[in-house]
Structure formats: C-alpha cells, structure tokens
Amino acid sequence: MKRNYLLGYDVGSSSVKASLVDAESGACTATAFYPKSEAPIKAVRPGWAEQDPEAWWQYLKTATADIMAASGATKEEVKAIGISYQMHGLVCVGKDLKPLRDAIIWCDSRAVPYGQKAFADLGSEQCLSHLLNSPGNFTASKLAWVRENEPDTFNNIYKVMLPGDYIACRLSGTAATTVSGLSEGMMWDFLEEKPARFLLDYYGIPADMLADIVPTFGIQGEVSAAAAAELGLQAGTPVTYRAGDQPNNALSLNVFNPGEAATTAGTSGVVYGVLGNVGYDPQSRVNTFAHVNHSPAQPRLGVLLCINGTGILNSWMRRIVASPLGGNGGGSYAEMNELAAQAPIGSDGLSILPFGNGAERVLCDKEVGAAIHGINFNTHTQAHLLRAAQEGIVFSFAYGMEVMKQMGMDLKTIRAGKANMFLSPIFRDTLAGLTGATIELCDTDGSVGAARGAGIGAGIYADNKEAFASLRKLQVIEPAAKDQPAYREAYQRWLTHLPKAQ
Numbered sequence: 425m426k427r428n429y430l431l432g433y434d435v436g437s438s439s440v441k442a443s444l445v446d447a448e449s450g451a452c453t454a455t456a457f458y459p460k461s462e463a464p465i466k467a468v469r470p471g472w473a474e475q476d477p478e479a480w481w482q483y484l485k486t487a488t489a490d491i492m493a494a495s496g497a498t499k500e501e502v503k504a505i506g507i508s509y510q511m512h513g514l515v516c517v518g519k520d521l522k523p524l525r526d527a528i529i530w531c532d533s534r535a536v537p538y539g540q541k542a543f544a545d546l547g548s549e550q551c552l553s554h555l556l557n558s559p560g561n562f563t564a565s566k567l568a569w570v571r572e573n574e575p576d577t578f579n580n581i582y583k584v585m586l587p588g589d590y591i592a593c594r595l596s597g598t599a600a601t602t603v604s605g606l607s608e609g610m611m612w613d614f615l616e617e618k619p620a621r622f623l624l625d626y627y628g629i630p631a632d633m634l635a636d637i638v639p640t641f642g643i644q645g646e647v648s649a650a651a652a653a654e655l656g657l658q659a660g661t662p663v664t665y666r667a668g669d670q671p672n673n674a675l676s677l678n679v680f681n682p683g684e685a686a687t688t689a690g691t692s693g694v695v696y697g698v699l700g701n702v703g704y705d706p707q708s709r710v711n712t713f714a715h716v717n718h719s720p721a722q723p724r725l726g727v728l729l730c731i732n733g734t735g736i737l738n739s740w741m742r743r744i745v746a747s748p749l750g751g752n753g754g755g756s757y758a759e760m761n762e763l764a765a766q767a768p769i770g771s772d773g774l775s776i777l778p779f780g781n782g783a784e785r786v787l788c789d790k791e792v793g794a795a796i797h798g799i800n801f802n803t804h805t806q807a808h809l810l811r812a813a814q815e816g817i818v819f820s821f822a823y824g825m826e827v828m829k830q831m832g833m834d835l836k837t838i839r840a841g842k843a844n845m846f847l848s849p850i851f852r853d854t855l856a857g858l859t860g861a862t863i864e865l866c867d868t869d870g871s872v873g874a875a876r877g878a879g880i881g882a883g884i885y886a887d888n889k890e891a892f893a894s895l896r897k898l899q900v901i902e903p904a905a906k907d908q909p910a911y912r913e914a915y916q917r918w919l920t921h922l923p924k925a926q
Contacts, residue, residue, distance in 0.1 A: 432875030450894030506878030509588030563609030596645025664881030676873025693734030
C-alpha cells in the first residue's frame with residue numbers, strides 16, 4: 425500500500441535533523457540527525473563563528489539516507505519538503521551558486537559595531553519604524569562586514585542567502601528567500617512592504633544581491649535531477665516551506681495567532697509570541713520578525729524574547745549547590761526538583777537574578793551578571809537556593825513578557841516541548857501561576873514541524889488546523905488561582921533587586 429510522506433529538515437548549528445512524517449496520520453515514521461557529535465564551529469578570532477555550508481549538505485544527505493532506509497518509503501511517496509534553519513546566518517554565493525566563503529552564523533558577533541553605527545547614523549525612529557528592530561548583529565550587518573573587510577569576496581557575490589535558503593538552493597538549483605527570512609536579516613521594510621533599500625544603501629549593498637522572494641508556504645522550487653541523484657529522492661519533488669528555527673518552532677507547536685506563544689527553556693530561554701499588528705518596542709529590548717503566516721492584509725509578527733541565563737543557571741546549581749546529592753557531578757535534575765519543592769513559593773525571601781550568561785537584550789544589552797539577594801544563613805537551605813534559581817528564571821521571562829504586553833500582546837496560551845526546564849513542576853507552575861497563561865506541553869520538534877509546514881505549502885493540508893490536528897498534548901498546566909498572590913509577591917520582591925544590578 426502506497427503512502428504519502430512529508431520530509432522535514434532542521435538545519436541547526438550543532439546538527440542537521442531529518443524527519444519523515446506520514447501525511448495522513450501525522451505520525452513521524454523515521455528520524456535521524458548528523459553529526460552524532462556536535463558539528464564544528466570555526467572561531468578564527470574571539471567572537472567569530474563560521475561553518476562550511478557544504479558540511480550542512482553532507483549531514484543532510486546522510487540523515488536523508490537513514491530515514492529513507494528506516495521507513496521503507498519509496499522516493500515517489502515523498503510529496504513535499506520543508507526546511508527549518510538556524511537564523512541570522514550569512515551565505516554568500518557566486519554565479520555558480522557555490523559558497524564564496526564559510527557561512528557567518530548566528531552566534532558570530534563581529535558585526536555588532538556595524539549595526540550599532542547604523543542605528544546611530546540612521547536614527548532609532550527610522551530603523552524601528554521600518555525594520556521593527558535595530559540593525560544589530562543580523563545578516564545585513566554581517567554582509568556589511570564582508571564588504572569592508574573582504575572586498576574581493578564581496579565583489580564576486582551573486583546572491584546572499586540565509587542557511588535555509590542555501591539548502592533550498594542545493595535542493596532546487598535556484599536562489600530564493602522569503603519575507604520572513606529577509607525580516608530576520610534586517611532586510612525587509614515593513615512600512616514600504618519591500619526590501620529595506622535605506623539600510624542596504626547605507627551599507628553599500630546592491631539590492632540585486634538579494635535572492636528572489638517566494639512565499640513561506642507554496643512552491644518554492646523543485647528537487648533538481650542532480651540533487652535527487654545525491655539524496656535518493658524523486659526529481660521534481662516540491663520544496664514548499666521554509667522558516668527560521670524560532671518561527672518554525674512556533675509553527676511546530678501550532679502557534680499562529682495573537683495571544684499564543686511558543687517557548688523553549690534550554691541553556692538559554694526564548695518566548696516567541698504572535699502579535700496581530702505591526703509594532704515594535706521603542707527600546708528594542710525584543711526582536712520582531714514576520715511570522716510564517718504574516719501578510720500585509722493580516723499582520724502576524726513573531727516577537728522574540730531571549731533570556732541567556734536560563735537552563736545554564738539550573739545546571740550551575742546542579743554542579744555547585746546540588747553536588748552533595750550525587751558526588752562531583754551533582755544530583756539528577758529530578759532530585760533537585762524534589763528538593764526544591766520543599767521550599768515554599770517565594771523561597772522565604774530569597775531572590776536570584778539569572779543574568780550570568782552574557783549581555784541581555786531585554787536589559788538593553790547590559791551585562792549585569794547573576795546575583796543572590798536576601799540570603800539568611802539561619803533560614804535558607806539548599807532547597808531554597810534551588811527553588812529561587814528556578815523562580816528567578818521564570819521572573820526573567822515574566823519581565824520580558826511585560827515588554828511584549830506593552831506592545832499589545834496578551835499571551836493566554838504558552839506551548840512548549842516537554843523538555844529541559846519544562847520537565848520541572850516548579851518551573852511550569854510558577855510560569856503559569858505568575859503569567860496567568862495556560863501551558864500546553866506537546867510532542868514535536870523542528871524537523872517534524874517543517875514536514876507539517878511542507879504539507880500546508882503543498883496543499884495536502886487545507887490549513888494549520890488540519891496540519892496539526894494530530895499534534896499530541898502531553899500535559900496541560902492551568903494557573904492555580906490560590907497561589908497567584910504568592911507568586912506575584914515573590915516577583916515584585918525580585919523586581920526591586922533588578923535596578924541595583926543595572
């Protein structure tokens with residue numbers, strides 16, 4: 425019996441993951457990722473981070489071969505391909521569509537001075553009203569660095585692309601991008617509804633270096649004969665969806681509409697909420713991009729809050745504070761959660777600021793450091809420290825969500841995968857109790873989401889409701905009304921310590 429499958433790729437900086445999804449049932453039939461150890465990042469100088477785009481393609485080939493073999497699917501049964509990718513990277517290709525240099529990826533900070541100067545020269549009103557962000561360390565600023573420091577490379581550029589655009593180009597042989605992609609690179613003008621010529625002109629970037637624009641959902645290209653031979657796929661298979669990793673994570677969790685948010689809480693934490701009008705934060709404390717379903721007629725913007733000091737604080741607590749539970753490596757996170765639950769909400773007056781992992785954009789790019797406030801040697805125990813750390817992480821989320829609220833967002837539903845900090849009942853209950861939002865934990869990931877997105881783009885699904893009808897909710901956490909006063913009191917106390925750090 426023949427089946428219809430959707431193929432999703434998630435091109436990250438640590439690995440490339442591929443998943444094959446049964447279009448009818450929505451079940452993930454097979455999944456694989458490469459490399460098995462973390463992909464190398466080249467750091468020739470401090471603050472630099474580059475990767476070879478050809479390596480992404482080789483990882484993708486290996487993962488594709490694995491899932492096709494494991495699933496038993498034939499190449500004819502793969503009906504559409506979707507791509508999720510690491511955001512803000514820069515791939516420069518010549519007329520032969522081959523990279524002219526390694527990709528400058530998202531965590532490379534060399535372009536920070538370029539973005540800062542552009543923001544000062546062009547003015548905050550111009551940048552924020554048109555780009556919805558400061559030019560920052562995004563793709564356009566990275567390209568400005570190449571223009572100034574590698575003129576020979578710059579002069580040979582045919583097209584510039586984001587990492588996902590490059591993978592789509594390798595699949596189809598055509599260079600293209602999306603409005604969502606241009607917006608994440610600071611190359612889309614939301615007022616003019618076209619590429620941001622004012623910033624490109626300022627940086628000395630010819631507009632024809634940008635790839636042609638294709639819709640986020642729809643026929644973006646077809647697998648070429650050459651790519652089909654390399655991957656074992658059918659020539660002509662359509663590429664029908666692409667998005668950056670954070671918009672795609674939101675799509676994976678069926679977050680499309682105002683009032684909904686997708687959240688992750690690993691080493692760093694992200695809240696990605698959907699805004700129903702074109703707006704921005706006057707202090708640029710959050711980033712705003714075109715969401716996957718954005719259109720001028722029906723604005724859908726993804727507002728991204730990033731907190732650097734999230735799970736890294738909890739892992740530090742495991743190594744330093746919880747070590748008596750399990751030797752030098754610390755106790756398990758489950759043991760830590762059990763111990764932390766012995767302390768009351770608010771940790772008996774103990775407050776922890778979690779900002780110990782670099783400058784925080786939500787704090788206007790200040791590096792304030794982590795801090796412990798209110799500690800009492802006669803009262804506070806290991807349990808208080810562990811709980812206060814988790815509460816402090818949640819409070820930093822809530823602080824950023826207040827910025828989002830000032831932009832007109834009312835987040836009533838927060839969706840996340842059941843992983844990392846969301847495995848902790850304290851973390852989940854505190855976030856729900858303080859924000860008043862319902863938290864839904866779902867079973868999905870980026871490559872599966874990209875496959876479902878491909879189904880929407882190919883017309884196999886009528887809309888996101890049909891595409892995500894089979895999305896499995898693992899747990900729903902409702903805010904506990906009886907505990908909300910205690911959460912708010914602890915949060916207000918935490919807020920009093922923040923100005924001291926700034």
